[in-house]
Amino acid sequence: MAPxxxxxxxxxxxxxxxxxxxYDRSHVLGPDTLRAILEAARWSPSAGNSQPWGxxxxxxxxxxxxxxxxxLSSANQVWAPSASAIILTLHQVATDEDHELAYSDYAMxxxxxxxxxxxxxxxxxxxxxxxxxxxxxxxxxxxxxxxxHWAVTTGxxxxxxxxxxxxxxxxxxxxxxxxxxxxxxxxxAFVHSGKFGHPADFLTD
Amino acid sequence: MAPxxxxxxxxxxxxxxxxxxxYDRSHVLGPDTLRAILEAARWSPSAGNSQPWGxxxxxxxxxxxxxxxxxLSSANQVWAPSASAIILTLHQVATDEDHELAYSDYAMxxxxxxxxxxxxxxxxxxxxxxxxxxxxxxxxxxxxxxxxHWAVTTGxxxxxxxxxxxxxxxxxxxxxxxxxxxxxxxxxAFVHSGKFGHPADFLTD
Numbered sequence: 216m217a218p219x220x221x222x223x224x225x226x227x228x229x230x231x232x233x234x235x236x237x238y239d240r241s242h243v244l245g246p247d248t249l250r251a252i253l254e255a256a257r258w259s260p261s262a263g264n265s266q267p268w269g270x271x272x273x274x275x276x277x278x279x280x281x282x283x284x285x286x287l288s289s290a291n292q293v294w295a296p297s298a299s300a301i302i303l304t305l306h307q308v309a310t311d312e313d314h315e316l317a318y319s320d321y322a323m324x325x326x327x328x329x330x331x332x333x334x335x336x337x338x339x340x341x342x343x344x345x346x347x348x349x350x351x352x353x354x355x356x357x358x359x360x361x362x363x364h365w366a367v368t369t370g371x372x373x374x375x376x377x378x379x380x381x382x383x384x385x386x387x388x389x390x391x392x393x394x395x396x397x398x399x400x401x402x403x404a405f406v407h408s409g410k411f412g413h414p415a416d417f418l419t420d
Numbered sequence: 421m422a423p424x425x426x427x428x429x430x431x432x433x434x435x436x437x438x439x440x441x442x443y444d445r446s447h448v449l450g451p452d453t454l455r456a457i458l459e460a461a462r463w464s465p466s467a468g469n470s471q472p473w474g475x476x477x478x479x480x481x482x483x484x485x486x487x488x489x490x491x492l493s494s495a496n497q498v499w500a501p502s503a504s505a506i507i508l509t510l511h512q513v514a515t516d517e518d519h520e521l522a523y524s525d526y527a528m529x530x531x532x533x534x535x536x537x538x539x540x541x542x543x544x545x546x547x548x549x550x551x552x553x554x555x556x557x558x559x560x561x562x563x564x565x566x567x568x569h570w571a572v573t574t575g576x577x578x579x580x581x582x583x584x585x586x587x588x589x590x591x592x593x594x595x596x597x598x599x600x601x602x603x604x605x606x607x608x609a610f611v612h613s614g615k616f617g618h619p620a621d622f623l624t625d
Contacts, residue, residue: 224456225463226544228433229537234465246622251429253611257604258430259536260439262553266605271612272620279613305616306529321553324511324573327532331464332434334533335540339431348467348526360615368529399462400471406458407476408484410565411510415477417451 228338235343236393237383238297238374244274248340249300252373255336256329267322268329269305271359282358283370288349291370294389295347298374303355304330309364318364326368337373345372433543440548441598442588443502443579449479453545454505457578460541461534472527473534474510476564487563488575493554496575499594500552503579508560509535514569523569531573542578550577 223230249272256268273280275296283301284292295301306326310318319325334344347370355367377383382390408415428435454477461473478485480501488506489497500506511531515523524530539549552575560572582588587595613620 224452224459226433226460226541228431228544229460229463229540232463232465246625247429249620249622250607253607254429255431255434257607257610258434258437258602260437260539260551264603266610269610269612269616271616272622273613274622277613277621321528321532321574323526323528324532324535327526327529328536330529331533331536331540334465335434335536336431339433346465358615359612360617362616365616369526397463398469402455402458402462405462405471405474407474407564408478408482410563411474411476411567411570412565415454416482417454417477417479420451 228335232334232338233343233376234345235374235376236294236345236389237377237381237385238299238372239377239381240297240383242299242375244299244373251340252333252336255332259325259329259332261325261328262319262321265307265319265322265325267307267319268326269307269365271303271305273301275299283350283355286351286354286358287370291347291349294383294385295345295370295372297377297383297385298345298372300373302371302373303350303359303367304369304371305361305365306368307364308366311362311364323368330369330371333371333373341375342373343376346370347372433540437539437543438548438581439550440579440581441499441550441594442582442586442590443504443577444582444586445502445588447504447580449504449578453547456545457538457541457547460537464530464534464537466530466533467524467526470512470524470527470530472512472524473531474512474570476508476510478506480504488555488560491556491559491563492575496552496554499588499590500550500575500577502582502588502590503550503577505578507576507578508555508564508572509574509576510566510570511573512569513571516567516569528573535574535576538576538578546580547578548581551575552577
């Protein structure tokens with residue numbers, strides 16, 4: 216993977232996070248590693264402890280994984296199967312008669328938090344993830360029999376990054392995209408004080 | 421703070437995260453610390469790099485903070501001001517004529533991720549956060565002149581946890597709530613494979 220500009224102030228688990236597109240195709244995720252990564256989601260905070268998240272896990276080589284690859288966008292079909300796992304994320308969109316927990320307006324927000332915790336835990340174990348939205352949500356809902364009070368939301372590719380001399384048998388467009396420099400808006404664009412649009416005082420003092 | 425049951429498999433920045441209610445009222449957040457914490461949000465991933473997040477930052481003692489405390493629910497007014505900062509989070513809910521980035525369906529999800537990154541960075545600096553939704557969103561929108569294409573979403577109290585012998589001058593109900601044991605659904609309830617509702621094979625093998 217190409218070097219990327221990252222602020223040195225961040226803690227290493229965040230500083231060294233990258234949305235990796237080229238994974239080691241020989242790496243296998245063991246059950247203990249998977250459990251630890253999903254425990255990170257489990258202990259994520261949520262509104263009123265609603266825990267409005269779900270994960271369908273496909274491991275390279277199993278039937279769930281094969282079914283997931285079928286519903287990916289054609290671009291994502293090229294690189295995502297190189298990862299050891301593909302995880303589809305879900306959030307609760309309505310109450311369930313059998314479920315004690317009511318629907319929370321913050322379900323998608325809390326799913327995002329849980330996925331970030333997955334990312335951090337994976338990083339602590341030498342792994343990386345790349346998230347994506349490019350798949351046929353309707354086909355995934357049907358294939359995995361997702362009930363109406365849940366919504367398939369995003370995909371996560373999870374695996375061990377390929378080594379520097381391993382192109383992962385990827386076409387040039389994937390390798391080029393994986394090397395794109397990262398960019399972000401400056402803090403002044405989104406950190407306010409006093410009122411919206413006024414950069415926070417501590418940024419300009 | 422009371423001891424809490426946490427899985428030992430998690431990386432320390434996640435394992436030792438707690439939604440702390442009692443903070444050190446003498447702690448002041450310096451600009452370098454604040455910047456690093458907000459850089460964590462800045463470098464968070466988002467759909468198409470849409471970066472659909474915003475933060476209004478109030479520091480204990482400044483006018484923004486005082487205005488925030490006024491719009492908090494009465495329960496949150498009791499404990500949240502003990503933290504060194506209160507941050508209101510926003511996500512983009514529509515396109516902006518002046519903004520190059522289109523609205524993303526994943527804005528709330530991505531805000532959740534950015535807030536999780538804030539939490540992890542804060543933890544790496546010895547700080548904790550507690551998130552809350554209990555405040556007058558309409559009053560906050562008005563007070564901070566939030567434009568219609570943004571939505572005030574959640575609140576974050578950020579600070580240094582009070583020491584074990586410091587009750588933070590909190591009433592008994594806060595101290596009792598802060599000591600409540602944490603609970604979560606088992607992994608089998610939300611980690612599926614094959615189809616929704618079927619616990620992932622690696623959990624039962």
